[in-house]
Amino acid sequence: MPSFTLPRAARITRITRTHKIAVAVLAAAGATSGLAMTAAPDTAQAASAHAPAAVKPVDAKGQPGKAADAKTGRAVTASVADHVKVADVAKQHGAQQAASRSTERTGVKDYPNNLDGWIRQSLDIMKAKGIPGSYEGLHRNIIRESAGNPNAVNNWDVNAVNGVPSKGLLQVIQPTFDSYHVSGTPKKLTDPIANITAAANYAADKYGSIDNVNSAY
Structure with missing residues (x-):
């Protein structure tokens, strides 16, 4: 071809x-x-797909929506509302702890303003100061000496003759009170707490304890 x-x-x-x-x-x-x-998907889209979901706002009942600030009325997110709530709880807890610490430091108790309350308060002070004595020992001697009258005064015995009458629940004379007064109590002879603790302090020095006293002392 x-x-x-x-x-x-x-x-x-x-x-x-x-x-x-x-x-x-x-x-x-x-x-x-x-x-x-x-x-x-590009890098940005992939990152967006794996990013954590944003916190959704909730209302006061915990339902989806917007929670409002109690003071401003403006909507806040759930995270802000939770933060405010946690802060309030922490503040209240801190106040309670402070009050508890204050009570522990002062050791304040409620004692009734009667013979039972005076004895119990005196016993707490005596315990703190290392002064021996029991409720029974104090009560027994108080009833014998003054019948429970914190203003009782003996105007007839030898002390009265010498110008220093016995006074108070446990009939203490002024010189003895001054020598055995317990710090932290009033410096008044007829004050119930001061009188009891001073007498118990004196009895502990002379007889070992107010519990060992069964007559004039």
């Missing part, structure tokens, strides 16, 4: 068509790649 050569124009046309087909294939491939890249 005789060979022949295509004219230059025909070769150019043929090559051009081949190139067009190749370009079309590349374009199609590029479109497919573009679609694939569009479908894949």
Whole structure:
């Protein structure tokens, strides 16, 4: 078969068509790649998808919505509302602890203003000062000496004759009270607490304890 050569124009046309087909294939491939890249989430989207969900505001009943600040009336987020609530609880707890510490430091008790209360308060002071004595010992001697009257005064015995009458619940004379007065109690002879503790202090020194006293002492 005789060979022949295509004219230059025909070769150019043929090559051009081949190139067009190749370009079309590349374009199609590029479109497919573009679609694939569009479908894949970018870094920002991936980070957003894995980021923790934002705290949603809730109302006063804990339902979804907006909680309002009690003072301003403005809506606040649940996290702010929770923070305020926790702060209030912490403040109340701190105040309670401070009050408890204050009570422990002062050691304040409620004692009735009667013979029972005077004896019990005196016993607490005696215990703190290391002065021996019991409720029974104090009560027994008080009833014998004054019948429970903190203002009782003996105007007839030898002490009265000497100008220093016995006074108070446990009938103590002024010099004895001054020598055995217990610090922290009033410096008044007829004060119930001061009189009891001074007498108990004197009895502990002379007889070992007020419990050992069964008559004039």
